[in-house]
Amino acid sequence: MLNKNDPGMHNQALMELGAIICLPNPLCLQCPISGSCLAFKNKTYLNLPVKKNSIQQKNRFFYYFLIEENNSIYFQKRDKKDIWENLFELPLIETFVDESLDEVIRIAETNFLTGDPQIQILGIGEPIIHILSHQRINAKFIHILKKSKKNYLYH
Numbered sequence: 001m002l003n004k005n006d007p008g009m010h011n012q013a014l015m016e017l018g019a020i021i022c023l024p025n026p027l028c029l030q031c032p033i034s035g036s037c038l039a040f041k042n043k044t045y046l047n048l049p050v051k052k053n054s055i056q057q058k059n060r061f062f063y064y065f066l067i068e069e070n071n072s073i074y075f076q077k078r079d080k081k082d083i084w085e086n087l088f089e090l091p092l093i094e095t096f097v098d099e100s101l102d103e104v105i106r107i108a109e110t111n112f113l114t115g116d117p118q119i120q121i122l123g124i125g126e127p128i129i130h131i132l133s134h135q136r137i138n139a140k141f142i143h144i145l146k147k148s149k150k151n152y153l154y155h
Contacts, residue, residue: 062139064090069146118147
């Protein structure tokens with residue numbers, strides 16, 4: 001059945017057949033290849049497709065800090081065995097619940113806005129939701145101007 005000169009056309013036709021005929025209530029009597037279909041021959045077509053267990057999506061809350069200091073912006077490298085491993089990103093506070101801005105700033109001051117710097121919040125972005133197969137990233141960006149003489153993160 002496979003046209004060796006254009007196998008992509010064969011694959012596309014099978015996907016189209018699956019989308020139109022091989023439905024949860026399949027239309028086997030209208031199928032042009034039901035004679036060579038094992039599911040039709042074995043009367044197992046009502047059990048197909050086998051439903052996979054649904055993946056439980058985990059909610060994660062990322063608070064990214066766009067920190068400006070002396071015409072520089074801070075970045076850090078993700079070092080955990082996690083999504084985006086070894087990529088660079090803005091400094092981040094992650095929580096498993098949606099925290100208040102005051103709490104997120106308090107955590108940031110403990111983690112990377114140390115040394116009692118003078119900070120000014122220039123803006124807070126609208127929440128952005130990024131859905132992955134197994135997790136839902138709820139991201140917020142907080143723009144900060146930092147006035148201090150010490151550098152604590154990568155530039």
